[in-house]
Amino acid sequence: MRFQPRPACRIVPGRRFASERPGHDGIGQSMGRRIAGARPAGEDKSEGLVRAVDRALGLLERVSDAPRGIALAQLAAEADLAASTAHRLLSTLEDRGFVRFERASGRWFIGRTALAVGAGYAGSRDMVACAQPILKRLGQACGETVNLGMLDEGKVVFLHRFEARTRRAFVPSGTSLPAHCSSIGKALLSVLPFAEVREAVSADRLVPVTAKTMCSRDVFMSALEETRRAGFALDDEENTPGLRCIAAPVFDAYHRPVAAVSLAAPVERLELGQVAECGRKVAAAARELTQAWSGARL
Structure with missing residues (x-):
């Protein structure tokens, strides 16, 4: 194959490149389940948990287990959450780059921040x-x-x-x-x-x-x-x-x-x-x- 030069264009002084949301990415496999720390015998391990964080991480786990993406309705149903609640949690995760939403398919995918976190664990x-x-x-x-x-x-x-x-x-x-x-x-x-x-x-x-x-x-x-x-x-x-x-x-x-x-x-x-x-x-x-x-x- 021989590449041919492409048509040139006029340079406009002062124009800058507009950035976009993160592109399609993923860690390729589940980030793993949350690990509870050591607790005194008989203590309810749900004590001390922040409910919103727990729910958000649960959604993140489900998204990471769906390499082809997953719809909001399915996520909410699997997590036993109202769709509005699931959407708020996902929007927060999206803002930090842990998940991303593909408008064309209406599905949620794992984000680049999750890749960085996963890479920190899987140093090898x-x-x-x-x-x-x-x-x-x-x-x-x-x-x-x-x-x-x-x-x-x-x-x-x-x-x-x-x-x-x-x-x-x-x-x-x-x-x-x-x-x-x-x-x-x-x-x-x-x-x-x-x-x-x-x-x-x-x-x-x-x-x-x-x-x-x-x-x-x-x-x-x-x-x-x-x-x-x-x-x-x-x-x-x-x-x-x-x-x-x-x-x-x-x-x-x-x-x-x-x-x-x-x-x-x-x-x-x-x-x-x-x-x-x-x-x-x-x-x-x-x-x-x-x-x-x-x-x-x-």
Whole structure:
């Protein structure tokens, strides 16, 4: 596959990227049940419990056990709560990022904050730790900078990087970029549910960053379709002039995208004719990380 440059757009001074709610994500399995602390013999273990917290955590457990999402009515019935009460509790959890609501399906899903909490418990399955040797091998094989990143409120956050050269092409860990003009963002958007993608690519969010940023929704959606077919995404100087990046998604055990592996290089070292070959290597590294971290096979 040979990627062709996309139509350029006019840069509007002062325009900023509008962030969105967290994208589709999940921890891939139940966070586990609450554990009661030691209590004196004969003491009622319900004493000391905060009822609203107990109910909210019960809802969170049920959402985490529903990888395909769960409707409010079912949640309320299973928890023996009024729908209005369940909705208030879920809204509070949503505000903290523990759950998220998908308007298109009317279902609730586990959120990214739950992923962070789960990762704190399952330290042996830390994604960055799993990724480090894989990123190192990819960086050494290609001789370029390799990154691990994820989506957070409509932007890409870089979690880890490996430098293979002294002439660097990277952004520091913790830096965020608009999703629509980064290879990691496009790789993850390409495998998200259509409703989330549609919200992410609304006209007011496709803000130009460089002269090559895709600002047309039709052009951007076409690029996402190309990304789905190829198995990797290309950022062709859309975020930084003179820099090309390639990325592929990493999935959890339920085949939900949680992060992406990317390779970044100056355009003189990564020509368009080399994109397909490098893309296959990046996609292979992302599959390897998916299996190492979640046990899933793609």
